Amino acid sequence: MTVGRRLRRTLPALVLAPLLALTGLTACGGTSGDEAGASGPSSRNGVRQTAGVPRTGRTSAPSGGMREVPASSLPAEAQRTLRLIAAGGPFPYRRDGITFANRERRLPSEPTGYYKEYTVPTPGAGDRGARRLIGGRAGERYYTQDHYRSFVRVTGG
Structure with a gap:
């Protein structure tokens, strides 16, 4: 050639x-294949969303370029899960609150057991779906809509 x-x-x-x-x-x-039933683009409170991922004009990059989004811009199901985490449960899924190992290394490196994972229900999914909230021991929260392939850091409530 x-x-x-x-x-x-x-x-x-x-x-x-x-x-x-x-x-x-x-x-x-x-969207991932697990989110085929998720809602399409919408606008709420001036924040554009696509398949459950908040779209803000914000470009702050806290840890290694990770985007930050306000909790209020997350899907309603994620906001409910955040309230459950703050209340300490009860959680609807047996695996909620288990250790998140961060094998993908998309979150800041911390000792084993530092992160816990929680299911964010996906409307129309026949299983737990792909969406998760990850909580750090220091109170930080991360949201993924695509089963750990990408994350945004959640700020506020």
């Missing part, structure tokens, strides 16, 4: 990857 032909084949990928990264399409966006 000639250099020119190889360049023509790889050039689109070289151009497209940075564009996707800049637009944020690779971080926390889209």
